[in-house]
Amino acid sequence: MATAVLRLPAGETALDPGFPEEVARLSGQPLELCFQCQKCASGCYPTQEGDYTPNQIMRLIQYGARDAVLQSRTIWLCTSCETCGLRCPNGIRMAEVMDVLREMAVAGGISPSGETAPLFHRLFLGEVRATGRVQETMLMMKFKLRTGNLFSDVDLGWRLFRRGKLPLLPRLKKDPAVRQIFQRTGG
Structure with a gap:
């Protein structure tokens, strides 16, 4: 059986169907409620320096793009200011999600190249x-x-x-x- 892949500007990434449930369980956030309104991205200041916006990170999680998300520079730039969570119409606290993603990356020894x-x-x-x-x-x-x-x-x-x-x-x-x-x- 072929592994499902997602084509991104940075290349292809394999999809892990269990990744969305794992992130939802660890963060306690209802990730399935995200309908890509992009309100989180409109208030995110570190977005200019990251490789993805918060809503793109959320979509990658929903797809199961574990490697792309955990290797993302964006998860390390999040300051947990909670602006995205305050703007989310579905009450998803993206700062909680980002924190879980950072912990998953650390536990897996994953970091973006050159990122300190x-x-x-x-x-x-x-x-x-x-x-x-x-x-x-x-x-x-x-x-x-x-x-x-x-x-x-x-x-x-x-x-x-x-x-x-x-x-x-x-x-x-x-x-x-x-x-x-x-x-x-x-x-």
Whole structure:
């Protein structure tokens, strides 16, 4: 039996018929209600930098285009501002969907080529998991070391440090509520 494929500008992608149900279950959103009114796309600011608009991501999910969606740059650009969810006439919270897609991509080791957002995402969650909060200096040092740009923002870092916005020592106070969140979500 031949695998169904979808032709996209970036090439062909195989279709996974179980993908829409998986995303709907994990996000808790009624994806089948999307009728492509494009109201989500009209209010999405990162759309100009992404490869797809939110409604196109939704349509790709509905088709089952797992690889195209999880390799998309758009899912990493979403700021979860909730503008799309507020505009949706069917109450689909696209920010919840995008969050699930990012988690699926991380779990599968998938990221768009050249994109550093997945690395930042993993480092950020690792900091929260380890310390219960984000220690900005350590997070940025780890990120800069991993991307090979350790000294690219030294002047900005110095200005933030002088204004007391970038502490050198973390305020370590483990919060049991944070640990419970990670345990509940399996992270």
